[in-house]
Amino acid sequence: xxxxxxxxxxxxxxxxxxxxxxxxxxxxxxxxxxxxxxxxxxxxxxxxxxxxxxxxxxxxxxxxxxxxxxxxxxxxxxxxxxxxxxxxxxxxxxxxxxxxxxxxxxxxxxxxxxxxxxxxxxxxxxxxxxxxxxxxxxxxxxxxxxxxxxxxxxxxxxxxxxxxxxxxxxxxxxxxxxxxxxxxxxxxxxxxxxxxxxxxxxxxxxxxxxxxxxx
Amino acid sequence: xxxxxxxxxxxxxxxxxxxxxxxxxxxxxxxxxxxxxxxxxxxxxxxxxxxxxxxxxxxxxxxxxxxxxxxxxxxxxxxxxxxxxxxxxxxxxxxxxxxxxxxxxxxxxxxxxxxxxxxxxxxxxxxxxxxxxxxxxxxxxxxxxxxxxxxxxxxxxxxxxxxxxxxxxxxxxxxxxxxxxxxxxxxxxxxxxxxxxxxxxxxxxxxxxxxxxxx
DNA sequence: AGATAATCCGAGTAAATACTCGGATTCGCA
DNA sequence: TGCGAATCCGAGTATTTACTCGGATTATCT
Numbered sequence: 273x274x275x276x277x278x279x280x281x282x283x284x285x286x287x288x289x290x291x292x293x294x295x296x297x298x299x300x301x302x303x304x305x306x307x308x309x310x311x312x313x314x315x316x317x318x319x320x321x322x323x324x325x326x327x328x329x330x331x332x333x334x335x336x337x338x339x340x341x342x343x344x345x346x347x348x349x350x351x352x353x354x355x356x357x358x359x360x361x362x363x364x365x366x367x368x369x370x371x372x373x374x375x376x377x378x379x380x381x382x383x384x385x386x387x388x389x390x391x392x393x394x395x396x397x398x399x400x401x402x403x404x405x406x407x408x409x410x411x412x413x414x415x416x417x418x419x420x421x422x423x424x425x426x427x428x429x430x431x432x433x434x435x436x437x438x439x440x441x442x443x444x445x446x447x448x449x450x451x452x453x454x455x456x457x458x459x460x461x462x463x464x465x466x467x468x469x470x471x472x473x474x475x476x477x478x479x480x481x482x483x484x485x486x487x
Numbered sequence: 488x489x490x491x492x493x494x495x496x497x498x499x500x501x502x503x504x505x506x507x508x509x510x511x512x513x514x515x516x517x518x519x520x521x522x523x524x525x526x527x528x529x530x531x532x533x534x535x536x537x538x539x540x541x542x543x544x545x546x547x548x549x550x551x552x553x554x555x556x557x558x559x560x561x562x563x564x565x566x567x568x569x570x571x572x573x574x575x576x577x578x579x580x581x582x583x584x585x586x587x588x589x590x591x592x593x594x595x596x597x598x599x600x601x602x603x604x605x606x607x608x609x610x611x612x613x614x615x616x617x618x619x620x621x622x623x624x625x626x627x628x629x630x631x632x633x634x635x636x637x638x639x640x641x642x643x644x645x646x647x648x649x650x651x652x653x654x655x656x657x658x659x660x661x662x663x664x665x666x667x668x669x670x671x672x673x674x675x676x677x678x679x680x681x682x683x684x685x686x687x688x689x690x691x692x693x694x695x696x697x698x699x700x701x702x
Numbered sequence: 703a704g705a706t707a708a709t710c711c712g713a714g715t716a717a718a719t720a721c722t723c724g725g726a727t728t729c730g731c732a
Numbered sequence: 733t734g735c736g737a738a739t740c741c742g743a744g745t746a747t748t749t750a751c752t753c754g755g756a757t758t759a760t761c762t
Contacts, residue, residue, distance in 0.1 A: 285739090315720085326721095326723085326740065326741050327741070333721095396611065396612075398611065407669075408669065435682065439682060447657060447658065456650060456654075456657075467651075470690065470695070474690045475690065477689075499709090530750085540712070540750090541710065541753085543751095550751095
């Protein structure tokens with residue numbers, strides 16, 4: 273047949289088995305959060321899902337496949353949440369600063385919801401190409417959604433709005449992630465948000481580099 | 488005695504054994520780069536170091552201890568390299584933009600030197616508290632070194648230079664890391680540097696947020 | 703040289719864990 | 733109601749791998 277690193281041997285056809293698959297993914301999220309990726313065994317996951325290991329391996333060919341499916345589900349809902357925030361920002365037609373604030377807060381709250389799971393997945397689990405692609409796609413979606421709003425704003429006039437949007441997404445992703453997981457000194461949540469917004473706002477409204485220093 | 492999660496059973500006293508320890512760390516760097524953390528077994532490391540497993544466990548109580556020692560060595564040299572760059576920037580007494588450019592380039596080249604090792608350590612290996620502390624200290628060192636230079640510049644007037652320095656360090660760390668490991672579309676290295684510098688420069692010279700929008 | 707300490711060795715062990723398989727159970731449908 | 737397909741089960745296996753230990757080898761010092 274094929275490599276089958278991700279395709280299950282059985283596909284869930286009835287409602288019963290679809291619920292099983294969902295239960296397994298829910299359980300995986302809990303187990304990985306509590307015990308990390310390496311420490312979260314497939315037996316743990318099956319037990320937490322109230323299912324036997326056999327059933328688990330009916331629908332997932334291996335442990336990595338569970339991870340990938342979990343991440344896909346997780347990122348999809350994350351993108352939805354952030355896009356919702358952005359949509360409401362668009363309707364209220366606020367300033368650029370307001371828009372960025374909503375974006376940062378949305379990203380921050382995403383990380384705050386399940387910090388341990390996020391840590392297990394991003395800092396401990398293997399990164400098969402499927403996962404990587406999944407992350408790229410999420411970033412692409414967010415960047416695109418953001419770019420649309422940036423183009424509508426009259427406060428920004430960027431040469432390359434696409435790249436700028438990507439940088440904004442990457443920066444807020446990284447900064448909020450780090451803030452949640454290690455913090456900065458005595459900086460409070462509110463102050464962090466202000467600072468991040470200031471950074472992004474400054475970037476988007478800044479003039480190009482001075483000619484002299486460009487390489 | 489004590490927990491002994493990191494203390495070895497024997498301490499290297501003669502030159503011979505000190506060379507062994509170095510060889511083991513060198514080998515660990517190579518092995519982790521090529522095979523990842525999970526895939527890089529202690530037997531692999533010992534073999535690559537031209538040493539028996541027994542000797543390895545004479546000086547490292549467990550696999551994690553090797554990782555921690557390796558990271559300590561790696562981060563220390565990294566801080567040195569970046570600080571060297573900064574020192575030369577100080578002597579040439581350039582503009583803020585020039586300073587930031589040197590900083591970004593230094594961070595970027597650090598990541599470019601051993602991308603696989605960096606990936607294995609940061610995205611696959613366990614993160615015992617000792618590692619975490621080590622990273623915090625590195626960030627602290629860099630932020631401090633940078634802050635000194637920022638305070639000397641007449642282009643910046645920040646309310647809280649400490650926090651700003653930390654944000655700059657975290658941002659450049661995250662952006663350069665991501666650029667090396669996943670890139671951005673068609674953005675070239677040179678263009679990425681320009682953009683990162685523009686972002687940091689804008690942040691450091693930006694006025695405070697407008698009163699209205701502050702939470 | 704002799705004694706003691708340090709270093710090195712590597713076959714072997716114990717434990718962990720991803721994954722299998724053949725059969726029992728339950729569902730969908732005629 | 734009965735039959736085939738889908739689902740579920742869980743004790744067992746095969747493999748991997750971190751780590752041990754008792755002894756051989758080499759250095760240091762007097």
